[in-house]
């Protein structure tokens with residue numbers, strides 16, 4: 001999941017203002033402890049960081065050995081088609097392990113998110129109960145940090161440009177990200193209604209253009225309602 005520079009800076013500033021020190025230029029060389037409790041994380045710089053809590057994040061590489069041993073095609077995960085079917089027509093794969101053709105990323109990719117795992121399960125259930133269904137759900141993600149709720153609809157991994165609507169006094173913003181003039185992603189802060197509208201609009205074929213979004217008074221919720229009424 002990519003987060004663009006503006007939300008990254010916003011969250012960095014918000015945490016700094018709350019007295020949290022973020023250190024991006026350090027690497028942990030070792031944990032110093034007495035066998036029952038970590039006393040300090042030792043940075044490569046030589047600095048000691050006494051912790052309240054140590055969180056260790058590991059395991060970003062997919063383990064596809066089992067699938068490979070079962071003769072399933074694997075690249076960055078278990079390869080599946082748009083119906084989530086593997087190279088063996090009697091085997092399907094969903095969730096973190098499945099590398100599927102993602103129309104939002106424009107390439108085959110794996111998504112590690114609850115939304116992806118749950119929506120792929122719903123899609124595959126339809127196929128297995130007699131209604132062959134392609135996986136086409138718009139991806140979405142969230143991160144709740146204190147009073148700040150960042151919600152992201154779509155994928156914006158590729159180079160693109162963005163248009164921002166913001167209301168700093170209400171601690172709200174929406175960033176509309178485009179690739180080739182096509183809306184690919186909406187990052188919104190404390191704006192759940194915009195996020196829901198973004199998910200609807202990305203899943204549809206009628207997305208707002210850059211000039212729609214820059215027009216005075218543009219509101220994504222109104223845009224989706226008007227498009228629905230036209231159907």
Ligand SMILES: Cc1cc2nc3c(=O)[nH]c(=O)nc-3n(C[C@H](O)[C@H](O)[C@H](O)COP(=O)(O)OP(=O)(O)OC[C@H]3O[C@@H](n4cnc5c(N)ncnc54)[C@H](O)[C@@H]3O)c2cc1C
Nearest residue numbers: 066094095096097111112113114115116117118141142143
């Ligand atoms: C710390 C952490 C925080 C996360 N936070 C978020 C978040 O905030 N938002 C979000 O959207 N996503 C989050 N995720 C990602 C999300 O949890 C996963 O994308 C989601 O759980 C994937 O579902 P899944 O069913 O594909 O895989 P899993 O939930 O990993 O389920 C796979 C299951 O298969 C079992 N299994 C593995 N190998 C075998 C085997 N050989 N035989 C039998 N069983 C086996 C495993 O034990 C496991 O129960 C987080 C993940 C982690 C680790």
